[in-house]
Amino acid sequence: MTAGTSGGYEFGDGIPINPISSGSTVLVAGPALSRAEGLARTLVADGSPAREGMLFISTNMTAEKLLNACRETRTPFDDSRMGVIDCSGQDLGNSALGDRVKYVSTQSDLTGIGMKFSALYEGLYGSVEGGRVRTGLISLSSLSMYVDLRALFQFAQTVSGRIDSAGGLGVFAIDPTTHDTKAVNTLSQVADGRIEVRESDNGANDGELRVRGLPDQPSGWLPFTLSE
Template identity: 70%
Template sequence: MSGEQTDGYAFDDGLPIEPIDPGSTVLVAGPAFSPAEAVVRSLVMGGTSVEDGSLFISTSMTSEKLLKACRRTNPSLDTTLTGIIDCSGQEPKPSEIDAEVKYVSTQSDLTGIGMKFSALYESLYADAVDGRVRTGLISLSSLAMYVDLRKLFRFAQTLAGRIDSAGGLGVFAIDPTTHDERTVNTLGQVADGRIEVREYDGDDEAIDGELRVQGLPAQPSGWQPFSLS
């Protein structure tokens, strides 16, 4: 695979984020009860309208629950080009889920996750327009409970490298409140930039939270309100 597209990955109007260059990986950082993971889902699924592929690595949420969460903000979601690696460890149930799902029995099996990722990415790359695929990893913090930092860093670095070589977009979630500063900084080295997410404490019910982008070119400065619906 070799990504040759030059147009940046664009996002829904409610997210104050300018298009991000192909080949980039960004870290989305926010506490467990912030809308950080919802931002990751929106960044990845926002490309379905232009036939980008969407690949999720879900470490704690089943594939069924993940798609339900995506559809809460986008009821008309088209999952034709969506794939999910379900490594939640929960026994899969028969379902009519309209996305390709590959299962990994435990979050500690980084080799298995990597193999399923490669196979699923190849498939989506072949079918997506111009080979454009967005990858969401939810989350690094969950994986950190099962593997040591060195192994997790190498795994995340490998994913980011594959995404870069294919001209894709990587969006990795992390909860910085569950790690020490060294861990967050180490894992942050695999990313080209960072999107910090926090709760919104104002009165506008249309606003779901606030975010600010760091390390990426041509982005708004400071905290910006966003809406996911």
């Protein structure tokens, strides 16, 4: 793990991001062919070795597939402090996580997602040392196909506000190529900073990232690797 500042959330050796302050939410932005969503998942899965809570709002991947993806990038992966809100509408009830998965049948039900998020977050917050919980919302772009921009902004703002007040870490994935500039700028307002992702020219790693808007971070594009 990266050497951390006091209270910051740290990441695995393959990810060139310095610790991010508690209470922060970051937007991970990249096109579909990049590894932006994979990076967002891994930033949350890095809570496993730190014995932190990990909560996912998963819009396009079942809880079981999400769990397997975390296991592939972070080995060994301890899922005992992991919760998932499965909005994929597939394979209901078919996850090894048991009652730590809450199902929402449609992505348009932001009220239902929000209620289940609050319940799972409260449970994880009380079960880990210092109430340290990482939240991954993957993805805003998927939700935007079911609800209007105003509703999505209010939902993301509510989730980000809860993370801020609890001293957690929020990681929201977005594909900026599927939105107009106004929508991207609006949704960016819920985050403290942005991690941009692009494909690598030489294919020697999983891609390149650049951190914007967060203090004490490296500058420029840097290669990253998801598997340790």
